Amino acid sequence: MSVNLPPLSAIRAFEAASRHLSFTKAGDELGMTQAAVSYQIKILEDRLGFQLFTRKARKIELTDNGGQLAARVVDAFSSLRSAFEDISEKNAGQLVVSSNTTFAVNWLSNRLFEFQMQNPDVGVRIVPYGPHAEPEFNESDVVISACKAPPKNWLAHEIVRADFTPMLSPKLADTIGGVKKPEDILKLPLVDPQDPWWQMWFEAAGLPNVDLSGHPSSRMGSQALEANRAIAGQGVAILTPYFCKTALENGQLIQPFKLTCHADDESWYMSYPPALRTSRKVRLFRDWVHAELKRDGMPVTAPMAVVA
Structure with a gap:
């Protein structure tokens, strides 16, 4: 048969009072007055139908029933504290x-x-x-x-703007004698030609409405993957320079043009x-x-x- 638990506030007051054997010290621990603790104990005693403490002039003592209950309640609260401490420390x-x-x-x-x-x-x-x-x-x-x-x-903090510009391996650029004009890019395979950044960059470079339909689709969806393909010489990728600093510094990639564009409302956050x-x-x-x-x-x- 299941028994409905008494109010948690009353159980907490009893647990603290049974450890301290003092309503005043229990109140200090729980942020309550001595009178409030005494009231919560009274609620619990009325609910149980027997006394938990014997009230004396300057102290309180647990009754036999109170001592039996306190042993279980204190142990239960100790387990709860340990559980919360463990999860808090882990988190x-x-x-x-x-x-x-x-x-x-x-x-x-x-x-x-x-x-x-x-x-x-x-x-x-x-x-x-x-x-x-x-x-x-x-x-x-x-x-x-x-x-x-x-x-x-x-x-949210904006940490990196989505700036972009074409990049490629120097070996791939050498296959056409170097990339000197924006038009030269169209002579080479493109990594992800369906990326809208391409059209935005070409338009800013003075080549609006460039037809990229002849370039095979190679949707990667990640600059990390696209940069690796560009480093491998598989095509020209449109990338954010900040994320390619190492590859640019060690010569794995080159950025043939200073022109970079930015997509409104596109950033890393x-x-x-x-x-x-x-x-x-x-x-x-x-x-x-x-x-x-x-x-x-x-x-x-x-x-x-x-x-x-």
Whole structure:
């Protein structure tokens, strides 16, 4: 036969009072007055039909029934505290970051060691998501998204603008004697010719309405994958220079033109729910990302609340 539990407030008051053998000390622990604790104990005694404490002039003592109940209740609350402490410590020490593949591969993977060296007590689990997947907003502490709006009321920082320009391997450029004019790009295979960035860039370069229908479709959906194809000499890719700094510096890729374009409302964002604004692990990660961006000469924006 199941028995309905008494009010939790009364059980909490009894548990604290039975440990301290003092209504006053129990009240101090629970943020209640001595009278409020006494009232909660009275509720519990009325519910049970017997006394839990013997009230004396300057102290209280547990009755036999009270002592039997206290042993079980104190043990139960101890188990509850341990459970909450364990999950709190685990949660406090593990940061889950759901990240767009490009940012995970071209940025985080090259730098995360530094964050972990600076914060050895914070374990980081990166959950990358591909071009046709959604960020793990509900299962992550921080989300790095590209062209996917965070949930309403989340706090978001714009971390990298979606600037873009053509890039290719120097060996591929040499096959046509170098890429000197925008028209030269059309002599070479393109990586993802259906990407709308191509038309935007060609128009800015003075070549509006370029027909790319003759180029085989090769939709990759991720700059990390497209950059690898470009490095392998398989075509010219339209990429964000910031994510290709290493490949440009070591000569795996070249950027034949200074012209870069920007797609309105397209950026990489770092976001997190408002409840985690003051979370230590989120704050450490956010500040570290900002420090890395500043070191690269990138602008750092204040957080904005997502309203749509």
